[in-house]
Amino acid sequence: MKxxxxxxxxxxxxxCAISRATLYRLIANKNFPNQVSVTGNRSVAWRDEDIQRWIDERPTINQ
Structure with a gap:
């Protein structure tokens, strides 16, 4: 398993080209991938593939 x-x-x-405030708002609204505890809740990170999937699934604005 990789x-x-x-x-x-x-x-x-x-x-993601978003601000920290936007990130926390998305997390609070359950519209962002779950974070992973790295050092027993002292530090968190996100799985790269979860973030890439979130980016890929975002609607695009046609110009």
Whole structure:
């Protein structure tokens, strides 16, 4: 079984092009992938493939 790459909050914000406030709002509304505890609740991260799936499934705005 392949281990999942974990990414920290700064990389999540960068890749998703959202602010920290927006991230926390999405989490509160259960509209964002679950985070993973890295060091016993002192640090969290997200699975890379979960973030990529979330990005891929976001609606796009046609210009």
């Amino acid at each position: 281990e999942s790459k974990l990414i920290k909050i700064q990389e999540v914000l960068k890749r």
